[in-house]
Amino acid sequence: MSLEFLAKIDVLYQHFQAHDQAYSDRLSRYRNIEPESAELLNVLIRTQQSKRILEIGTSTGYSTLWLAHAAESTSAKITTLEIDAERSELAHQNAVDFSLDRFVEFLVSDAQDYLRQTTEKFDFILLDAERDAYCDYWNYLPQILKEKGGLLVVDNVVSHESEVNDFLNLVRDNPKFSTTILPIGAGLFLVTYN
Numbered sequence: 174m175s176l177e178f179l180a181k182i183d184v185l186y187q188h189f190q191a192h193d194q195a196y197s198d199r200l201s202r203y204r205n206i207e208p209e210s211a212e213l214l215n216v217l218i219r220t221q222q223s224k225r226i227l228e229i230g231t232s233t234g235y236s237t238l239w240l241a242h243a244a245e246s247t248s249a250k251i252t253t254l255e256i257d258a259e260r261s262e263l264a265h266q267n268a269v270d271f272s273l274d275r276f277v278e279f280l281v282s283d284a285q286d287y288l289r290q291t292t293e294k295f296d297f298i299l300l301d302a303e304r305d306a307y308c309d310y311w312n313y314l315p316q317i318l319k320e321k322g323g324l325l326v327v328d329n330v331v332s333h334e335s336e337v338n339d340f341l342n343l344v345r346d347n348p349k350f351s352t353t354i355l356p357i358g359a360g361l362f363l364v365t366y367n
């Protein structure tokens with residue numbers, strides 16, 4: 174891992190944290206993933222040698238930068254979805270600033286609309302948006318996750334356990350999938366086909 178990347182992304186993370194501390198309203202906050210979780214995503218992508226990556230919930234692109242840093246080494250293409258155009262543009266600018274923008278397609282879209290119409294298959298999917306929509310997203314996620322070695326990662330399953338319980342049970346009740354929870358950061362739920 175390049176020390177330059179680590180130092181630069183830490184400065185950005187501190188900046189986003191300062192923003193979030195200034196806002197009490199949850200939706201106004203950027204709510205970026207914890208650095209230790211982001212590091213794990215980066216390692217998982219390198220291990221999987223992912224080629225096609227989907228992120229649901231770009232925010233200001235902190236997690237996207239970690240995905241893109243790994244995507245540079247695996248020659249992957251990332252599509253990241255954000256409903257808020259201003260945030261998506263900010264995320265794009267950050268990717269330009271890190272010279273990682275060529276690996277990322279920034280889409281301003283309601284994730285539900287994208288999931289309903291896409292015919293693509295993804296090796297790696299990060300789900301980090303509004304938790305009350307996750308059960309609906311599960312109507313589409315199995316179709317777009319690659320059956321051979323595809324990995325879905327869902328953030329905040331320990332920090333917001335009660336909000337994701339229905340979703341977790343829905344996935345766990347499906348005998349086609351193996352799952353586990355990693356108590357890293359806010360808690361990551363990992364899902365893969367058997």
Ligand SMILES: C[S@@+](CC[C@H](N)C(=O)[O-])C[C@H]1O[C@@H](n2cnc3c(N)ncnc32)[C@H](O)[C@@H]1O
Pocket residue numbers: 203204205206207229230231232233234235236237254255256257260282283284285301302303306
């Ligand atoms: C927890 S933040 C994502 C943080 C980001 N992954 C990171 O670590 O930097 C969730 C984001 O999902 C976006 N979002 C909420 N509902 C959405 C939807 N239906 N479609 C796309 N994005 C959505 C929010 O605007 C917010 O920026």
